[in-house]
């Protein structure tokens with residue numbers, strides 16, 4: 001899709017692998033992100049999101065395969081000021097004000113945003129004179145966003161950017177992020193929140209055990225997971241054999257309820273009735289949540 005112009009994509013992974021001991025944190029990722037796209041990297045805890053982002057930023061090297069930004073090694077793009085990042089660990093610099101910090105970072109880039117503009121975009125104009133080590137978690141998060149924006153980078157990478165934000169700050173954050181994306185910048189953000197990925201990304205990459213298991217719009221993911229969800233109370237019974245019932249593609253257990261994704265809910269319900277497993281039985285269309293669970297479910301391996 002991005003090959004036609006001859007311009008290298010913003011992000012390109014080819015067979016990238018990163019292993020920690022026996023864990024394949026990133027396990028053969030092939031990926032292209034075109035310039036101007038807003039992409040969400042969605043996955044459970046430990047799925048490989050942060051490792052993917054570290055590879056992308058050149059903070060770690062792949063054991064195999066290649067990673068490029070704008071057709072060059074990540075370090076080169078980072079050094080040229082084409083990349084801004086907001087990572088998970090926040091280390092406050094003592095005594096410095098918000099404005100001083102953002103001014104310092106902006107000064108390291110060739111074509112930075114005016115500092116007042118970066119502060120305004122991050123929604124922290126009113127915090128300009130405050131010390132960065134005396135802010136709340138949510139305020140600190142927004143300062144980190146201003147730091148990521150300060151250099152006016154072509155690509156901005158945000159690792160779980162809304163983790164510490166309340167509802168209002170979250171909304172303000174996404175408004176700012178979208179304003180930045182509308183200027184033609186490329187945005188990659190990681191999240192656990194399906195609604196955020198669905199609402200704010202052009203494209204969602206679902207990562208599970210180091211692999212990209214789905215790539216598309218929220219609508220496409222819902223469609224690809226397809227089917228219906230049949231759920232019922234286990235009432236103490238086991239889950240053996242449930243994935244073998246007619247139509248069933250995957251099984252998830254939430255508390256005492258079994259959730260079966262099925263391509264043929266009628267056949268599944270009849271089979272459950274034969275087993276006498278109909279307590280609290282419900283049939284519902286798949287949601288994006290369900291699609292995500294189906295895509296990343298451990299039970300998928302057995303289906």
Ligand SMILES: Nc1ncnc2c1ncn2[C@@H]1O[C@H](COP(=O)(O)OP(=O)(O)OP(=O)(O)O)[C@@H](O)[C@H]1O
Nearest residue numbers: 020023024025043044045046047048049050051052
């Ligand atoms: N420095 C490291 N040393 C050893 N194992 C690591 C290291 N970093 C990551 N891992 C392992 O690699 C896997 C992927 O971790 P990663 O941090 O990329 O996941 P994540 O999707 O960002 O998770 P979370 O949502 O919890 O932040 C996990 O099994 C993790 O334990």
